[in-house]
Amino acid sequence: MDIFYLNIDKTEVETKREREYRAGRYLVEYAAKNFYSIGNSEIEVINNKPKFKYSNIHFSISHSYNIASVCFDKYPVGFDIELIKNRNWKPIAKRMNFNIKENSIEEFYKCWTKYEAEFKLQKKPENIISLIPKDNAFNGKYAISIASCNIHKITPIFHSLN
Secondary structure (H helix, E strand, C coil): CEEEEEECCCCCCCCHHHHHHHHHHHHHHHHHHHCCCCCCCCEEEECCEEEECCCCCEEEEEEECCEEEEEEECCCEEEEEEECCCCCCHHHHHHCCCCCCCCCHHHHHHHHHHHHHHHHHCCCCCEEEEECHHHCCCCCCEEEEEEECCCCCCCCEEEECC
16 A cells, blocks of 8 residues: 655745645545556545546545645555644544544544544545554644555555655
């Protein structure tokens, strides 16, 4: 399972949403052509989930505060990344019925990204992992989760394009 990511530069001519969308699609196309040798990387959207029209490789796009990232796998996958920032997280955790074992913001973000990754997968996951900053490659500031239809252990390999 491969995760490609890119720091997004701020520009004056685009909104944050446009910049994130463009960066995510760039990553998908770059990895498809250069890493998976997919000649035609045309994307179609089925049930609000993007997929390659002419390949069985699956992907999930996520972005958060100047990081765009895409997770690729041969099985359906859902991926989420979130910047861990100070916030009043306890009311959100209560409303979402998160089962927070440790009373920490890192545990909240593990639950939040897990929820988002499962939502993006659009099916019941066979396997799911959540990583806090000390466990992943995202500058020590981001939490990530990956939900997969693969029953085997999830082992992400991180690729920075910066």
